Amino acid sequence: MFQTLTQVALPIAIILIMAGVGLSLTPADFKRVLKQPKAFFVGAICQMLILPAI
Template sequence: MEDGNAITQIFLPLSLTFIMYSVGLELTLVDSKRVAVQPQDFLIGAVSQMFFLPWWRSLCCSSGGSIQPWPWA
């Protein structure tokens, strides 16, 4: 196994698993109740990540580099 493959095949997935598990441990019943009582905040974030961000990425990539993702870039 090459060095790059060991990192990408073993280390990165294990790191991501650890991070996701750690974040999951921080969630409480209060967080779930807040989403149930005020779902608009959750829905705005979920819809933005599923539709707006891919659209923006596609726009930036298909422009041939003429649109910078950040004004200062």
């Protein structure tokens, strides 16, 4: 039962949540990232360096 939950239900829930967040983005959100790319690059680098260390 628990294995089914972790292998099927949780990935489906994550897909639905990520799709919902992605669909809520507007062109203004992308323009803001292009105008101020520093925050994007800091976040991307931290994900590559710090998250694997956790």
